[in-house]
Amino acid sequence: MTEHTRQVYYYPNKMGRIVLQAMEEVISHAGLVAVLNLAHLPHRIEMLPPNNLERVFQFDELSQLLTTVQVLYGSRAGCGLALRTGRVCFKYGLREFGPLVGSTEMGFRLLPLEAKLRVGANLLVEVFNKYSDQQVHVEERGDAFLWHIDRCPVCWQRQATEPVCHLAVGVLQEALYWVSGGKYFNVEETHCIAKGDPRCTILIDKQVIE
Numbered sequence: 001m002t003e004h005t006r007q008v009y010y011y012p013n014k015m016g017r018i019v020l021q022a023m024e025e026v027i028s029h030a031g032l033v034a035v036l037n038l039a040h041l042p043h044r045i046e047m048l049p050p051n052n053l054e055r056v057f058q059f060d061e062l063s064q065l066l067t068t069v070q071v072l073y074g075s076r077a078g079c080g081l082a083l084r085t086g087r088v089c090f091k092y093g094l095r096e097f098g099p100l101v102g103s104t105e106m107g108f109r110l111l112p113l114e115a116k117l118r119v120g121a122n123l124l125v126e127v128f129n130k131y132s133d134q135q136v137h138v139e140e141r142g143d144a145f146l147w148h149i150d151r152c153p154v155c156w157q158r159q160a161t162e163p164v165c166h167l168a169v170g171v172l173q174e175a176l177y178w179v180s181g182g183k184y185f186n187v188e189e190t191h192c193i194a195k196g197d198p199r200c201t202i203l204i205d206k207q208v209i210e
């Protein structure tokens with residue numbers, strides 16, 4: 001085990017709460033109860049993390065939740081459920097974190113699409129880097145944005161042969177949909193720490209899917 005993986009990192013309670021609420025919306029209350037029991041997190045059934053910014057919700061817990069969804073529903077269906085959970089997370093997250101980073105004050109609607117995507121990506125980076133231990137940076141490469149997660153809670157301590165950060169892909173899909181006023185983009189995780197890459201990278205085509 002490396003120095004890096006022995007560290008304990010956290011999401012703020014508010015983010016943990018959002019993930020659990022989003023998961024419940026997608027897989028139903030009964031589904032969430034089954035996942036929490038199987039993930040050895042039964043205390044969460046009665047008690048969601050409080051709605052505050054204290055960093056108490058461990059990366060381990062998030063990664064355990066998502067691993068359990070895959071185990072319980074199978075890897076194919078589990079992938080779809082994690083994607084949908086990610087999309088709902090963005091909706092709830094926007095309500096909770098949008099005001100903190102001033103997303104409501106930006107003159108978004110007046111900007112050209114590519115500039116909207118750039119501004120939106122930077123706001124989202126700020127949310128993660130400022131309020132959680134998840135570290136993100138964005139790189140722009142011609143016709144694509146590369147969303148690099150340098151420290152990723154979604155695949156924390158996981159090992160896989162394929163990228164597994166579907167939850168993060170879902171968050172970005174919904175963010176793009178919101179920022180662009182209802183357009184779809186190709187979003188794909190190309191690198192993942194779980195399969196031995198140095199960071200998780202999600203590629204976003206700037207070109208809208210027609």
Ligand SMILES: [Zn+2]
Binds near residue numbers: 149153154156192200
């Ligand atoms: Zn990851």
